[in-house]
Amino acid sequence: MIRAFVSGMRIHVVQFSRNPFDLSGVFLWPILYASIAYYLLDAKNDPRLLLAASLGAAVMLMWSLVVIGSSNALENQRWLGTLELLVAAPVPFAVVIAPICVASGFVGGYGIAATLAWGRLIYHVPLSIDHPVAFAVALPACILAIGMLGLVMASTFVLYRAALSLGIALQYPVWIATGLLVPLSTLPAFVRWIGWFLGPYWGFRAIRESALGSAPWPDIGMCIAVSAAYFVVGTLCLRVFVRVARARGSLKLT
C-alpha cells in the first residue's frame, strides 16, 4: 500500500509537471499572491504584519493549489478514462486518491515557499521566523491538514462529474471561513465555528504562530488531529461514494 501511495504521488507530480499551462500557473500565482499580501493590507510600515499577511496569502495559495489541483486531477481521470481502472484496482481507493491530494499539497508547499520568496525579493517582506524548528514542522503539518481536507473533497469529486467547477467554488468559502481573506473577528460567530473544522485554519495558525507567535505546538497538534480525522472521514466517504457511483453507473461519465 505504501508503494502504491508513493508511486501515485510520483505519477501525479510527473503528470502535472508535463502540462505547461498548469506549470506556468504555479510560477505566476505566487507572484500574484505576494502582491496581494503587500498591497491589500497596506502594511508596508509594519514588518511583522507584512509577514503575517504574506503567510496568509501563501496558505490561501496552498489551499487553491490543493483544491483545484486535486479536483482537476480527479476530473482528468474521468476524461482520460482511468477513473474506472483506479476504482477496479485491488488496493483501497483511498490509497489511490490520497496521493493525488498529497501531491497537490506538496505543490502547495512549494506555493508557500515561492510566495514568501517573491515577497522577500520584490517587496522586501522580512522573513524572520521566531521558532524555526516549529516552523519546519508546521509547514508539513499544514500540507498534511490541507491535503487531507482535499481527500474529503475528493470523495465528492468521485460522485460528481464537474469536479473542477466544484473545486473552484470551494476556494472562497474556505478562505473566508478560515480567516485568510478577512479577520474572523469581523464575521458572525458561527463562521468561526466552521473554521475550527477546517484544515487551512489550523495550518495557517500553526505557520503564523511558529513564525510570529509564542505557542505554535498546540496548533501543530491540531493540524495532525484534523488530518487524522479527515483521513478517516475521507476513507469512509470514498467507500460509500464509490458504491453509490457503482450503483448509479456514473464512473465512466465525463
Next chain:
Amino acid sequence: MNDLCRTYRTHVGIVRRRRTDVQALGGISFEVGRGELFGLLGPNGAGKTTTIKILTTLLLPSSGSARVLGFDPAREAGEVRRRVGHVFGGDRGLYDRLSALDNLRYFADLYRVPVREKRARIESLLELVGLKGRERERVETYSRGMRQRLHIARGLLHDPEVLFLDEPTIGLDPVGAREVRETIGGLRDQGKTILLTTHYMYEADELCQRLAVIAGGVFVATGTPAELKARVLDRTVIEIEAFGVSEAVLERLRALPGVISVSTEQRDQAEVVLVQSSVGSELTHALLRELEGTTLGKVIAREPTLEDAYVELVQTA
C-alpha cells in the same frame, strides 16, 4: 451469471424532473469454463459492456447474481479485483503524458505486483505486445494500435486468472486489429480464461470457442461459432448493390415467396441489400424485377456466414 439485470436511471428536465428507467440487461445467465475464450456478440447498446462492468466490479446489478472464480463481484469486489484483468477498447484509459513504462509501473504498484517481479513482468509484457524499444516514449505519441496493445499489457500485469476484453480491436486498422487478435489468440493458447466482447463476426469466429449473441439486454442464441452458423446453413444469401432503395421496395422484397429476411447495409458509397432465402429457391429474377427503376451494381449469390447468422438473430430478437 444467473438472471442478471441492470437498469440505468436518467432524469430529464430541471424544474419538473422526469425519471426514465433504461433496461440495459434483462436477465442473462451463462457460465464460462476455466481456460475458455467466450465471446459476447451484439450491436451497440446490446448490454455487452454492462455485463463486463458488472463482472469487473465497476457496476452493481439491479437484480440477479454473478460469480467470478467463486466470488461475488458486488459484495467481494476486492477478491475479484485481485484475480481479474480488464482491457477496454478505444483510446482512453492511459496517462497520455507519461511513457508506457511509467504507465505500466504505476498500474503494477496499484495491482500489487511484487517488487521483485515487477521489472521482469513489465519487460516480458512489452515483448509480448510488441512495444519493446518504444516503452520510454510518451503514450500521446502512440498510434491507436500501440495504445491498444499497451492496454492489453496493463491488463495482464498482475497475471490475472480471468481476462475481460471489451471490444479490444474497435477502431483499429486491419493490420493493428490482426496484431491484437494474434495477441489474444496467444493468451487463449496459454490457457487464460477470457471473456471477449466484439461486434466483429470474423473476430469472434477466429478466436472464440463459444459465443452468445446478445441484443436488447437478453441472449438470443448461444453456442459454438459452427453451431450458430448452422442455423443459417439452409439458406442462400443474395447481395445486391443498389442505390436509394425505399422502405416500400424492401417490404415488397420481404413479401416474395421464399424470402426469409431482407436487410440493408452501407458499404463505402454503395447500399447493399442482403436477402436470405431458402436453399433451392431461385429468387434472383424476382428480386431484380421488384428493384426495377433502381440503379443497381453487382449481384452476388453466396453461402451464409456467421455474420448472416448474427444479423438474422439480432433482427428477429
